[in-house]
Amino acid sequence: xxxxxxxxxxxxxxxxxxxxxxxxxxxxxxxxxxxxxxxxxxxxxxxxxxxxxxxxxxxxxxxxxxxxxxxxxxxxxxxxxxxxxxxxxxxxxxxxxxxxxxxxxxxxxxxxxxxxxxxxxxxxxxxxxxxxxxxxxxxxxxxxxxxxxxxxxxxxxxxxxxxxxxxxxxxxxxxxxxxxxxxxxxxxxxxxxxxxxxxxxxxxxxxx
Numbered sequence: 637x638x639x640x641x642x643x644x645x646x647x648x649x650x651x652x653x654x655x656x657x658x659x660x661x662x663x664x665x666x667x668x669x670x671x672x673x674x675x676x677x678x679x680x681x682x683x684x685x686x687x688x689x690x691x692x693x694x695x696x697x698x699x700x701x702x703x704x705x706x707x708x709x710x711x712x713x714x715x716x717x718x719x720x721x722x723x724x725x726x727x728x729x730x731x732x733x734x735x736x737x738x739x740x741x742x743x744x745x746x747x748x749x750x751x752x753x754x755x756x757x758x759x760x761x762x763x764x765x766x767x768x769x770x771x772x773x774x775x776x777x778x779x780x781x782x783x784x785x786x787x788x789x790x791x792x793x794x795x796x797x798x799x800x801x802x803x804x805x806x807x808x809x810x811x812x813x814x815x816x817x818x819x820x821x822x823x824x825x826x827x828x829x830x831x832x833x834x835x836x837x838x839x840x841x842x843x844x
Contacts (some may be wrong), residue, residue, distance in 0.1 A: 645715040653719050658754070658761040664708040666697040702738035702746050703755065709734070723767075730768035751788060752781040 645653075646667055652659045699705050713727040737749045757778045760766050766773045780786035813830035815821035821828060 643715050643718050645711070649712065649715060650719075653716050656761060659712045660715070661705065661708040661712060661754070662698050664701045664712050665704050668707055669697060669704075672711045685777045699750055700747060702735070702743075702749075705738070705750055706731075706735060726769045733769075733771065743780065748781055748789070752777065755781070755788070 646663065649659055649664060651657075699708060709731055717724050717727055734749065734753050737752075738746055741749065756774045757768065759774060759777060760768050760770075763773075779789045783789060790834060811822050811830050812833050813828050817834065
């Protein structure tokens with residue numbers, strides 16, 4: 637018999653929770669942001685058969701923002717707490733910890749926090765001795781994601797122009813500035829994208 641108070645959560649998510657695996661928050665986010673149907677599901681843990689309401693997982697969409705992470709985490713945390721009530725304080729503390737990381741850092745670094753969260757939850761799921769609130773146990777993971785020489789530290793892409801952008805810029809600098817030749821360029825020679833050289837034709841050839 638299905639309990640009328642059972643939380644709605646997708647089948648694969650319940651299986652991850654019951655087996656102690658890391659919950660896929662991307663899948664949770666996908667279900668939140670798309671339509672889904674409610675199914676009746678059954679999972680077996682040893683000799684125990686557990687029945688619950690679930691939702692069919694949609695195509696996974698990757699979490700990219702703090703708001704998306706918070707929404708997915710809150711739903712997953714409620715399901716975990718439903719299955720394991722003794723973890724309530726641990727889950728609440730961890731949620732506050734990650735949200736504090738989002739609040740303290742620039743938005744362009746939030747993807748790094750999302751990767752860090754996933755690595756932490758995988759570590760905790762693979763260990764019987766570590767809880768999500770044992771932050772000291774994740775120091776090496778934190779360093780690898782947030783220190784500039786860490787293995788999982790990625791500099792923001794926008795700070796490094798692509799090769800094509802450099803090529804385009806170099807090409808533009810070789811082209812004469814037609815506005816400068818007409819006495820209309822409002823930029824300086826240092827800031828103009830084109831070269832301050834003569835572009836007038838003489839004997840069929842450009843002066844530049």
